[in-house]
Amino acid sequence: MAKMRLFQGDTDLHLVRASMVIIYFFFGYQKWFDYEAQGLIPFFTHGPLISWMYSVFGIKGSAYFLGVSEWLFGALLLAGFWNRKLGVLGALGSVVTFLCTVTIIPFMPDGWAPSAGGFPAMVGNVAFLMKDVVLLAVSFYLLKQDLSSIAAAKEVHEQMQSRSNPPARVGA
DSSP: OTTSGGGSTTHHHHHHHHHHHHHHHHHHHHTTSHHHHHHTHHHHHHOTTTHHHHHHHHHHHHHHHHHHHHHHHHHHHHHTTTOHHHHHHHHHHHHHHHHHHHTTGGGOTTOBOGGGTSTTOBOHHHHHHTHHHHHHHHHHHHHHHHHHHHHHHHHHHHHHHHHHSOOOOTTO
16 A cells, blocks of 8 residues: 555645645634634633733734734645745744644633543533644644755755866866
């Protein structure tokens, strides 16, 4: 199976990148509606890295800020198909995004089911946020892949330049 064309090349990278673009499109889209802005209140009020947004922008402004950010990072990740430097910017934004959301998990009230003994029996918003652990890992993977691709291209470019400009002979 490993010899199948599907499993060779960068198919995995392309699928992961495309998945993140789709996720950012839909998550960003939600932020423009009141139901989503209201649903984000517990996240803003208990997120140690995002709680400032609630007091600075208000409920709807914070949702809009997140929506614009998600669309921006999704667009940069999409551009990463053709331009790895833009992909790096999108992946960096994505890493920061999911670092912010993952840090909400320990502070979310009523996130652990008392009827099941509390931690690790998650419920509600904590269960929803657990996906962000995977999305953080995916974002880091994209960042690593894009940085590696840029470094490899730079190395090839330098090798080609050194071949076209051989060092001058001493005493010639």
